[in-house]
Amino acid sequence: MEAVEDVFPFRSLLYNSHSATRENPKARFLIPFEKPVSPEIWLMVQKILNKKIRSTGLIPDGANERLSQIFFLPNRGPGVYESMPFDGPLFDPETHWQAELAEERAILAEELAEERKRKKARDLKIRERISNGSGKTAQDAFNEEYPDSGQLWERYGATRQRGSDRLLSPHSESGAAAITINGNKWFSHHGSDAERGIGQQGKDGGCFGDSWDLYIFFEHGNDRSKALRHFGDNTINDETGNSLNKDQRLAYLKGNNRSGTPDQEQPKSTAKPFEVEPETFDYDSLITEGAEEEYDLPDQPKELLHLPGGLHLIKEYVYRTMQYPSEEMAAMTAFAILGSLAQKNMYIDSQQGLAFGEFHLFLAPSGVGKEGVAKAFRRLHGDGYAKVRDSGGDVNILRSKLLGGTGKTAQGIHRALEENNSCVLISDEFGMWLEQAGQSNSHEAGALKYLQEIYGRPFGPHHPGLTAGKDNQYEDVHDPRITLVCTSTPERTVKAFNIQDGANGAYNRLVIFIQNEQPEKVYRGRIYKPSNDLVEFISFVMQMKPQNGKIRFDETKAFDKYEEMDRAFMEPAKRRDPVLGGRLAEQAIRMAGLFALSEKRFEISPDDIEKAFKIRLGLHHRAAALLKAEGNMEGHHKTHLAHKHIISILKKKPNIYRSQLAASSKPLRALWPTMAPREHDEVIKRLCLEGICTTKQGGKGGMILFSCIYSS
Structure with missing residues (x-):
């Protein structure tokens, strides 16, 4: 008890646990906090305290380093029971252990970085195994990368019984640990797990399975197809930029023609590129490749974290x-x-x-x-x-x-x-x-x-x-x-x-x-x-x-900072990208006002302006990158696709009636009817504004497009 007091000189209570004996002393340590702390702080404090206790030669129970661990109040058992209160100030970890918390945060950051590296390495191995033609399934690869199904059980809420290899299911109400682990295989004697359909049903009750079965149940609601789809869609091949599922489809199409002969040279198509029949037209197939995959965007503004x-x-x-x-x-x-x-x-x-x-x-x-x-x-x-x-x-x-x-x-x-x-x-x-x-x-x-x-x-x-x-008027x-x-x-x-x-x-x-x-x-x-x-x-x-x-603005300094940031960043962004950037400055000022209000101030400071402008500009850069052209309206909408097809038509027919456009291109023939008349007008107007063509009213055929670039 004296050793504990040396490492923790704050108000607390130490008492023997129910199973403590003279030969095998055990104790619990109850610490009141000065004020409530977040779960993240609580977990770090628990880890730091255990380290301090270990430094005295005592052995703490590592199971207490999780939020769900049960803590028993004083309960006298058949053995020894003593209690000792320690006087002192109430403990405030963010004040008394400021340095220790900073060190623990650094350790957690390093561990997170290492875990990301390990995950990336695991994903790479999985990609190699699935795509190398070895015949291994996604299930095989997943189980090899998660060889200990017990760790997955614990991740999903199971608890390990002290002094035993068995685990207590998160679904069990009996309190008896009944899950046995053998590598990536497991067997649960808990009826509650079998009732929920985890893995496969055992002949004599219970259920069994492997790491993959746990992934299917806990991550995807026991939907195997959804798990396969999600796993394949979200594991990305860094070399191709495609998901595993897409690479597998491409590999299949490359290796197998319609007759099933893998290496026979395919007959060349006589169809021109992108020309498909209207009834088989697929708008999504013309969207930029990778639209459903993870975007390569600039980092989030770091000011959002503070x-x-x-x-x-x-x-x-x-x-x-x-x-x-x-x-x-x-x-x-x-x-x-x-x-x-x-x-x-x-x-x-x-x-x-x-x-x-x-x-x-x-x-x-x-x-x-x-x-x-x-x-x-x-x-x-x-x-x-x-x-x-x-x-x-x-x-x-x-x-x-x-x-x-x-x-x-x-x-x-x-x-x-x-x-x-x-x-x-x-x-x-x-x-x-x-x-x-x-x-x-x-x-x-x-x-x-x-x-x-x-x-x-x-x-x-x-x-x-x-x-x-008459009865539907408004004030x-x-x-x-x-x-x-x-x-x-x-x-x-x-x-x-x-x-x-x-x-x-x-x-x-x-x-x-x-x-x-x-x-x-x-x-x-x-x-x-x-x-x-x-x-x-x-x-x-x-x-x-x-x-x-x-x-209000804080005298003139805040407005000076606004003018500086607006000239340097927002106005150039607005000129470059009026579609997304036309109101960046006023949106940043609103954010700056909220910075002030959050501290119950009624004057915007230069620091408020600077942080707000950085956040708003950072969000804009990410949105612009998403649209693939630094904020310009390009690449995905039907109007852009129609714009490209009409330019191709004008290369071949520099003068053409507007009413004949759709008949001049199979892709446009399929796309044009799916667009609203206003969208038709948008495309023609844009072509004129860009100097690609001019228009003139013709006779019965209506408007004529005259190319300004191509000649017959």
Whole structure:
């Protein structure tokens, strides 16, 4: 006991465990903290404490280095029992063990880097084994790279019984460990595992399997086809840039012709490149190769990892609720949440005034938990509402309205704003909505135009326009505020982008965040209850009175920093890429205002400006890289494909009636009918603006295109 006191001079209680004897002494160590700590800090403190205990020659139980470990309160057994309280100050690890925590973080960072290297090496071996023609399946390769199925069981929540090789299933309620391990093979006597269908059923009860079976059950809901597809699609060949599944398909096609003869030379096709019959036309096949694979994007802005005050509290809360936790996505969610809370009664006193309320688009592959963004919004708005209500505040005046869906019509959005001029629109299928908004006469097109109008002119009255129905008239809404929170996949959204909406400014109103890596899934330790500090901060923002809600620039220094950053970075980006970069500066100023608000300041500092501009510019570079041309609208949308095909037509026929375009090219013949008339006009207009052709009205055939480059 004296040895423990030497390494831990803080308030604590030491007592013998139930099974302690004079010959085999055992003890438990109970330490009260001065204030709550995060699960990450708790785990590091546990590891540091064990190291300190080991330095005295005592042996700590390493099982306590996990959040799920049970800790038994004092319980006198048949052997010896003593207890000893230690007096001293309450323990605050972030104060008393600051250096130790820094060292532990460095160790964890090194271990993470090493694990990434090992994972990369494992993936390389798997690729080699699957593609080398050895006949090994994905299951064989996976089992060879995960030879200890016990480690996988523990990863998925099983616990190892002390002094035994058996494991206790996470599904068991008996408390008796009944999983035996033999390399990558395992057998579970737990009836609960057999009932859930893990692996194969044993003849006499229980179930058995290998590492691959665990991967199928715990990672893919026991869907073998989904596991094979995901494993093959997400293991990338660095040499080809293709997924394993794609390489296998290509290898099969290369080695086997339609008659099944592997090495026979294939007859040459007489069809011209890209010319296919309309009924077999596949739009997706013409999209840039690799659209569904991991994008090579610039790094996330590192400033997202270091948010101050209230932004940090929101970010940490969101991160701890995510099933696939991403610090950067949590940080951008924090900006969106704080902006939506502030937009009701606060604004930035900048020239003509700048309202809070941003249009956020979160892009990530399917299955990474994008829905967690919307859930965090609803929980924190709800907790803030309850706090304001309990303190006697007028929630009808102070609370923004949360709405599901992006908004089908301008009138529907306006009707919601009539009830509450501050709204949060949340949509989890934005790519689909954007495709529908690309149709010129659709309701979604009108809604998109109305959202653009509100974003660009947040002060003053707004009206959605007259309607035919007598009972369906609308009142002006003054100073409307909207935060748009949308999620989609990169592929779906990029396909939906089109030149006309880009030129009209629809996309430069979006702050686009891209999560292109698959975070590790978290099974335990998520925390859904916000801290008291976070609820107090949200309540502070929601109860801000309009007369007190003005955020200014800090004298002239902050504006000087804004001018410096805008000249050096934002204006060049805007000139280079007006489609995505047209509003970078004002979006960065909003972020700077949120930096100030998160510390309950009402003046934007030069440091706020610099951090905000770096984040906004970093996000822009990633979005521009996603579009493959530093932000220009290229490569994926139907209008771009049609543009390329018409140029090819003009090479052969420098003068051609517009009505004859589709008949002049098989790919265009299939593509042109799938496009809206507005999109046809976009393509022709772009060709003229680029100096590729001019147009003139002809006779009965209508418009004629005259090439400015090619001659007959």
